[in-house]
Amino acid sequence: MHISATPDANEPIISPCRAHREEGKDYALVFGTAHKVISLDQTVGAAALMAEFNGLDKYPHIQEKLAWLAMHCQINDTMARAACEHPDMYEDIGLAAPNLMYTNIAKFMFANGQHEASKLLADITGGVTTTVFGYKDWMNLEERPFNNKYLAGKGGIPTEHRLRAIRLVKDLIGDSHDATIIHAEGSLGAKDGSLRFC
Numbered sequence: 001m002h003i004s005a006t007p008d009a010n011e012p013i014i015s016p017c018r019a020h021r022e023e024g025k026d027y028a029l030v031f032g033t034a035h036k037v038i039s040l041d042q043t044v045g046a047a048a049l050m051a052e053f054n055g056l057d058k059y060p061h062i063q064e065k066l067a068w069l070a071m072h073c074q075i076n077d078t079m080a081r082a083a084c085e086h087p088d089m090y091e092d093i094g095l096a097a098p099n100l101m102y103t104n105i106a107k108f109m110f111a112n113g114q115h116e117a118s119k120l121l122a123d124i125t126g127g128v129t130t131t132v133f134g135y136k137d138w139m140n141l142e143e144r145p146f147n148n149k150y151l152a153g154k155g156g157i158p159t160e161h162r163l164r165a166i167r168l169v170k171d172l173i174g175d176s177h178d179a180t181i182i183h184a185e186g187s188l189g190a191k192d193g194s195l196r197f198c
């Protein structure tokens, strides 16, 4: 069995395999939409984890954000499954390829929603997404008690776990730029709240 490479978009993965037209070979096509299911799962999971670690999970505005992220993730998962369950058939070369329309709808939806997903994840995590340090600083035992104390989240959650989750968020949102824009000088919620007093 031949397994294709996994470039980001859908069509470039399918086209080279069609072009090969190698008789007698089975093709398993891995398409971009499928691996986005995983990265979106990570995004929703990280957002839910940060909401919990920050002690925010009961607030309605956080629950609304988590609900949007879950919908955004699930629509991609559903379209990816539908693409496999309703494949395009190329009888002449014995090929069943992921449904082109479904994969492209999924690709459009996750690409179009990426900035919103990144925004919500940064918003829930907080400004520390920007300034969080790395492993080497954590291993500085002299500073460890201060880091443990001042970077703690909800009671009962080890600070180290919170920091690991924040580092994951930083990767998922493409480093620190978005979080800086959103949080420096106050979170979106803080702006919204203070406008009510203007």
Ligand SMILES: Cc1cc2nc3c(=O)[nH]c(=O)nc-3n(C[C@H](O)[C@H](O)[C@H](O)COP(=O)(O)OP(=O)(O)OC[C@H]3O[C@@H](n4cnc5c(N)ncnc54)[C@H](O)[C@@H]3O)c2cc1C
Residues within 6 Å of the ligand: 054, 056, 059, 123, 124, 125, 126, 127, 128, 130, 131, 179, 180, 183, 184, 185, 186, 187, 188, 189, 190
């Ligand atoms: C690059 C950078 C520069 C900065 N420079 C400065 C500076 O010069 N001076 C300064 O004072 N600060 C500065 N900050 C800090 C900045 O003001 C805070 O990051 C910002 O106020 C957000 O606070 P937070 O990071 O604790 O996130 P949080 O306030 O914890 O926000 C995380 C989430 O929690 C929610 N949340 C928070 N509190 C509540 C609540 N009570 N009820 C419901 N939901 C809540 C928020 O809406 C958000 O969704 C800077 C931050 C960055 C990233």
